[in-house]
Amino acid sequence: MKKVKKVPQRKCVGCNERRDKGDLYRVVKTPDGEVVLDKTGKAAGRGAYICRGGIKCLALARRAHRLESNLDTAIPEAVYAALESEMAADD
Ligand SMILES: [Zn+2]
Numbered sequence: 324m325k326k327v328k329k330v331p332q333r334k335c336v337g338c339n340e341r342r343d344k345g346d347l348y349r350v351v352k353t354p355d356g357e358v359v360l361d362k363t364g365k366a367a368g369r370g371a372y373i374c375r376g377g378i379k380c381l382a383l384a385r386r387a388h389r390l391e392s393n394l395d396t397a398i399p400e401a402v403y404a405a406l407e408s409e410m411a412a413d414d
Pocket residue numbers: 335336337338339340373374377380
């Protein structure tokens with residue numbers, strides 16, 4: 324019997340579209356309360372998802388404060404800047 328492999332899907336906090344997990348970055352709030360880009364998708368902590376190469380999605384999420392509400396934490400300007408440059412570096 325052939326097994327259909329189901330790819331887990333997650334919703335981007337920017338554009339609100341559902342995508343395969345592999346097409347999204349995970350932004351995670353670590354147990355220390357730090358907000359970082361989790362490229363492995365395996366870091367411990369509360370996570371939110373955002374499209375790969377999704378600088379626009381990051382801007383949208385920022386405007387709507389969706390990362391803050393998803394991760395239940397305040398996100399300072401410096402953290403957004405770091406996320407943005409990490410995402411840009413990956414393109
Ligand atoms: Zn998106």
